[in-house]
Amino acid sequence: MTMTTERGDDRRRADDPRGPQRGVVRLFFTRLAVQWRVIRALMIRDMIGRYGRENIGFLWLIGEPVLMIGGIIVLWSLMRGAVTHGLSVVTFALTGYSMLTLWRHMVSRGTSALRQNAGLLFHQNVKVVDTVLANIFSECIGCFVSFLFCYILLYIFGVVNLIYDPLLMALAWLGMTLFAGGFALLLGALVQSSKPFGRMLQPIMYFTLPLTGAFYLVDWMPQRAQDFLVWVPMVNAQEMFRAGFVGPVLTFHYDPWYLFLTGIIAWAGGITALKFGERKIHVG
Secondary structure (H helix, E strand, O other): OHHHHHHHHHHHHHHOOHHHHHHHHHHHHHHHHHHHHHHHHHHHHHHHHHHOOOOOHHHHHHHHHHHHHHHHHHHHHHHHOOEEOOEEHHHHHHHHHHHHHHHHHHHHHHHHHHHHOHHHHHOOOOOHHHHHHHHHHHHHHHHHHHHHHHHHHHHHOOOOOOOOOHHHHHHHHHHHHHHHHHHHHHHHHHHHHOHHHHHOHHHHHHHHHHHHOOOOOHHHOOHHHHHHHOOOHHHHHHHHHHHHHHOOOOOOOOOHHHHHHHHHHHHHHHHHHHHHHHHHOOOO
16 A cells, blocks of 8 residues: 555656746755855955954954044044034944945955855855855955944944934845946956056956945036936946935936846946856965
């Protein structure tokens, strides 16, 4: 009786056309779970390697951006007073340098991840893209928690107002993360393919600083400059972030769909370039 039932179950499984599909889906999620564990382990390894286990340890991942953002807020407040162009200087500095820190850290750390973690590719489950993703996720989380810490502290002391649209700010943060991550993949592949390009990386990053939108609002610029800046993805993310923070009291120029489209294009280009850059990675 038992054997008949088992044979009947096997026959039904063989006749079910959804069986192979379920197997493929199950295999996909199993491999996805394995790669997520790998990325999480790489994140922990990177934080321990950078900050160690002594003192506050990996909390320096948050502490470093907090010190930079806090120092810039104090400096700008002393230089420009309380208000600039109808916007609080503290709000302007907090929103601007939080996104600027996210951009700089993600691109610089993500680009150097390939060179620093090449030895880990001996492990079967560790892929080249995992080393970059681990750094991207670490910097995204660390910079966001730093911004949140600074904002809560300033709000408690009554220096900044309540956030107008948290969802819009979160979407702007994700949009900047998406574009910066794809840009980091692309630069990382170029650095692996060309050593002279690696020496040019820091000057290139300095040239991108005016294009982040951290030092101005698009509405403050001449019309000809505005027509150019609205096409820069980082400026769109910055304007969107500030619009979510202060609300409709000022005019902001951004397009969420354009921001996420450029982020997807950056990722597609970065992954493609990374496939070619893998051939130049020497393990060992």
